[in-house]
Amino acid sequence: MCFKLVKSVLESKPGGDRVVNEYNRTKALTDETRRKLVKILTADMIETHGTSPPRQVKEKYARGIVNLFPYLSDPFSKNGYEHDGESGTGYLAWRIKTVQRSSAKDRRASGEGPSGTEHAGGPTVNREFQHVPETTLTEEQCREAISVMKHSTDEEMVKRKMKLTFPHRRDLVVDPHQSSEILSIFPRFKDVKGLIEQDFILMFGEATSVKLLEKWPTTFKQKIIRECQKLPAVNEMKELLLAEDNPEEDYELGWDSDLSSILLLLHLIPPTAQGRKRPGKVAASQAEKQLVVFKKAGTNLQEHLDSITASTQPYLLAVGTKKNVIHQFFIILDKNAIPCRSTSSLGAFDELFKAHFVFGTSYNTVLHNMYVFIQTTVYNIDVAKVKESPRVAEIRARLLN
Structure with a gap:
């Protein structure tokens, strides 16, 4: 019928x-x-x-x-x-x-707008976590562990105590009055690599944690490239596609093949407008700058942090000789630099995404639809719970059918 x-x-x-x-x-x-x-x-x-x-x-x-x-x-x-x-x-x-x-233009405005209903999915939601520690620390034991970690040179011990203090940390993350203090209370995120990954696994389990690294090269990358090849060509997209056409070639223009394919997603799922106070479309090339920033090797990291004029959502800082030769990635969050464990662009983006959940940080408004696609379609987190734009669902249908 x-x-x-x-x-x-x-x-x-x-x-x-x-x-x-x-x-x-x-x-x-x-x-x-x-x-x-x-x-x-x-x-x-x-x-x-x-x-x-x-x-x-x-x-x-x-x-x-x-x-x-x-x-x-x-x-x-x-x-x-x-x-x-x-x-x-x-x-x-x-x-x-x-x-x-x-x-309804000739009628009185109704005031109708986007629903203010809080949806039951996303990085800021208070959720049940996968890992329940065998040992529960008392409040005093927790304070002692936090104090010991701040000055210890034993990274393995720091990781063990970070795991033990995970439930306490989650309580702070979901508390709007204390969430901004996480990096002050647990400063070892800023020098011990792998702590973001560890917390994410405690939240969602190992099987969810590996999904991007497993599925992006095999399921999504080439399909996204093919879909973008059908779009009207713009210079920024040509540059990203060039990385795929010349993966081994020494060229100066752009990012490596993996990061280029992630940035191509911004052309398939256009950036979100920045709200009623800042109306109008945002170009994919502008959104890219809010996802990853390149700095030449030798850049003073503290000078970069000091130059940030406002609290920003997490983004990647890529430091290297050129965009496709990166020596170190950092996650920049509220004027803090968190070193990525991975030196690959795909691994660094994986850590950047996970940082949103570990620190309870909302997605950048401009990048919201892209991140929701990654969340539901790649990691399969909060499927059918988080609100998706029609474009996210459409691109998923194109890529998975």
Whole structure:
């Protein structure tokens, strides 16, 4: 029934045959054709049911889309990516809201905006953790362990005591009045490598921790590159694609192949606008600068930290002779430099992502959709709990189907 509904609408409306023919030919839809599909179906829905169609009607059209075009289905969603009945999100819902706003221009503003509901997923959520320590420290024992760690030269002992104090640290992380003091209370994050990884494993387990390093080279990297090759070419994207075309070549332009493929994701999942006070789109090249910053070897690290004028979300500082020859990565968080254990760009990005959860830090607004994609689609954390944009679900469907 749903299949027939969507099929008949596309057959009867101008441009519908183009949508069907493109899908039959490529088993996918370009961004332009996908927008055409959504416009045709929402126009038909509104024509029949008005500008506020019932939820079951939107779900009927949504099921019809994934029945007619199964390769567009989001494998992490029950009904596909065009409409999520539980959260009221998806391309169909977004298009209907656009129509509603347009038709309401001559009426008094309703004050409707993004929901303030706190979603049950993401790095700032208080959650059950995977590891329960066999030994529970008293408050006095915890203070003593923290004191000993601050001055110890035995890194293995520091790691053991960091593991024992993990429950206490999590209590501080989820406390909005104390979370900003974590690096002051536990300063060894800033000189003992691997502590971010250790805390993340205690939170989610080893199987989740290794997902990016295991799945990015085999499942995602080449597919992201192929999808970006279909996009209109811009200079910044050409530079990133060049890293893949010349992985062994000594060229001066850009990052190595792994980091370039991560940055290409910003072209597939465009950066999020910075809010109503700072409206307008943010270019992928601008967003890149909020994810990773390059400094020549020999740069004074403290001078870089002192130059930061505001508290920033975590980003990578890459120090080397050139962008594709990096000697050391640091995670920069609130004017602190945390050395990455990994010297590879993919490993450093893995640590950067994990730092959000270890320190309970919100995603950078501009990078939010990209990070949510990494969180749900790569690490499989909070699947169906965290709110996703339709674009995140669409790109997941493209890459996994």
